[in-house]
Amino acid sequence: MKQGFWRLAQADPDWVAAIDPDGTEHRAGELLARANRLVHGLRALGLEPGDGFCGLVPNGADGLVLYLAALQAGWYYTPVNWHLTGPEIAYIVADSEAKAFFVHPRFRREGARGAEAVEPHRRFLLGDDKGDDKGDGFRMAYELTAGRPDTAPEGRTAGATMHYTSGTTGKPKGVRRPLNGLDPDDNAELMTFLLQMFGITPGRPNAHLVTSPSYHTAVTQFGGTALHMGHTLVYMDKWDAEEMLRLCERHRITNSHMVPTHFKRLLALPERTRTAYDLSSVRWMIHAAAPCPVPVKRAMLDWWGDCVYEYYAATEGGGTIATPEDWKAHLGTVGKAWPISELLIVDDAGEPVPPGASGTIYMKMTGAGFEYKGDPGKTAANRLKDFFTVGDIGYLDEDGFLYLRDRKADMIISGGANIYPAEIENELMVHPKVADVAVFGIPDEEWGEQIKAVVEPAPGAEPGPELAAELLASLEGRLARMKWPKSIDFIAEMPREPNGKLLKRKLRDPYWEGRDRVI
Template identity: 85%
Template sequence: MGTLGFWRLAQADPEWIAVVDPDGTQHRAGDLLARSNRLVHGLRELGLKPGDGICGLAPNGADGLVLYLAALQAGWYYTPVNWHLTGHEIAYIVSDSEAKAFFVHPRHLKDGAIGAEAIEPDRRFLLGEAGDEGAGFRPVADLTDGQPDTAPADRTAGATMHYTSGTTGKPKGVRRRLNGLDPDDAAELMTFLLGLFGITPGRPNAHLVTSPSYHTAVTQFGGTALHMGHTLIYMDRWDAEEMLRLCERHRVTSSHMVPTHFKRLLSLPEKTRERYDLSSLTWMIHAAAPCPVPVKWAMFEWWGDCVYEYYAATEGGGTLATPEGWKSHPGTVGSAWPISELLIADDQGEAVATGTPGTIYMKMMGVPFEYKGDPAKTAANRLKDYFTVGDIGYLDEDGFLYLCDRKADMIISGGANIYPAEIENELMVHPKVADVAVFGIPDEEWGEQIKAVVEPAEGVRPGPELVAELLASLEGRLARMKWPKTVDFIAEMPREPNGKLLKRKLRDPYWEGHDRAI
């Protein structure tokens, strides 16, 4: 211990450019360190103690990162709030997390002001430059002006407390006991995860943040890269060519992506793709959704052996597919991390045979988690000391995991289990498809029938001819019982910025007045 951790690195090299904001503003490590120190001193004067929590509603960039760096060196829980939520949903998280301070960026003031009603007026703070005004908020300068830049006494490691996306019921905070370690030592332990991918500490390394920082994985990978001495390059919103430009300009070595990004990148004209020098790319990591095998092969052909994949959950544990591992087991999401174990179980909780689909359970060494304020949900998702998020998959004889789908998304038609992800992967590779979602809708005879909703590629006209072409493309690749019975078109698929498909938005209208079997 003793060479990594942002606070330690910033003291040793305050001139290091630690962050580049989406507008190109560069932030020195020493300045970020001073800001986070002043914030700790100010919040302690407000009465915050180890174990308390703060919430932040801030876009990608240094302002939100300073909240993270303050909390993680003062023993607090930091909850970054999804800025796509409504004001009332934000208020729920501020209240449920028992936040002792709430920070809002001027960009999100409208919904942030509604969310702030869940906390006392003197604990609501507006981020940004002095002079930014927001009704009912104190400027953050009230906390930090006159506070020393020096390291606070009695530093102790805090943690992030992310809220699950709430696909069933209200979102829950995933909370772990604080470990009581020195913050830099705790940060150094965090680098174990990136070490699994072969990522090395030190400069020159740059990590491109492509998705909103309120997502667990984005915070984890970006924060850990920073603790390893890498420069964080923030994107405000993802754009395919802009990503390539940033990779060339900043000599990006790593990023965290989703398969939808790959599909959009591959749809760029070849001349555009060839225009950028991507030779610095070393660890381009993706997760969050299944990646069609042909799409992954195309990325290897373009970028070389720098594409890594993993499967994990906010709750902990996971798998890793190196380029070599994936190429020898195409379609896998990898084998278990050294600190993680997998169990595939049937509905009775018994382990299933190799190659047999079942519910995926995981566990990870270290501190167990709980859903804050919901011991029933915590217990319901457990099997012995394993947990599940409801995904279905199977292990091959080499211990590599393959995903089928989420249990809640599985279609039961005529008594047969059909996995929409398999159908989506086959349709997604069609050049006229930009995005696709497959789900079951009510059918009096079969129980459920297969519905596909397609976002056509740019310039492609939707209609019966396109439906016929898409279905014909499945011939010989997918059993006819798995073909969609009907295909609808949509201008833009409802996805979260991290790539997660909001399938319920598409499916629920069809089920009004019907009971789903699952």
């Protein structure tokens, strides 16, 4: 069966292709017409193949239409993180050289500040607010599409998304890949390789639950690919453990994309809540973004069965995959290389290390070259021949399975010894009184760095010295004392992005103000 949203929508316009967080259903024919009108409108605005535009939009059909328009007109679409401030948004709009900027009314305030980076006639507000009386310079998006034909535009050519990295060590950079000039549907069919690696099947009845913000690369890629395979996209506005279970039952979800933090929250639900929902439709629950503690993953497999798949990749490319069977045979692995990928583990001199030895992880993916837009220095610095790295540390076993140790930038050097925070975090995370945890190095006059843990207590757990002592005691016999935190602080809520990525710099940086730290 031929795949690709545009073909599928023409063949079955009544297919419910997307369901908004408020339950509004959007049929494929409607989305197709909206995307076509947008292409015609943006072409009239002067956009040509190779140009790009940005969207500051929540999860739902509005952002999906922007994505579908770009991917059939040869444009780059950059979804912007809606948690950013106006100046941060303006930086991305300007750096991406956006020729149009679309803002949802929910984000109008910071969006208006960010819109200053683009010409006034290229700023568009989504929705039906015809008054537009707040004087912030937006045109209404319907003005761009009103009267435009809903027929397919001529000269269709494949576009792409250009996501911005999180900027954990400086300003974010756009990961830009060359456009391939293919027919959009043929390109979409090639994209389905991603989900096919997990054994996911095309067509209906299949439904993909979008659990995290669509401005994240993996969320866009997995959701977009599921759509191109004919799956219905069911959007969550904000992740909630029980709400996820409810949606899985309500919409007969077959596949989704999660992070280990989601697993921890699900497992913390009362047993009566966990067993109240029918999850029998779920066949592929895919996770990534951070190392998953072995007990947490094992508990999910015990609960959900052999449908929990894992992978390792980055905005820049990938990657590895671990089936449930792989993981059980190689506890803690993130899998083996994709058929189109290769892995390389090297020491600080760039020389390959033997199996079992830790080093910097480099990857390459066939036909997936990229550059950091406007930063050839960063592009070159992260390359080793035709491999790239995002700075993670890990090792390969004798069978070629990859294990993550930590981010190189997060490694603690105490008394000359390399200590990996992720190992300590994984041990603390399994404690029932821990909802979330971060471990990092802080200055120590004698040892260079000492180990600090910051813990978000589980509901009902009382933070304080007694809990700190209990957590440390739980490490006895499981972790060498040299790896024990020297101190534990408590926090009401861990600073994580909605995709689960921990913003550790927000916790660590105050301790290093005025000091030099090599990262």
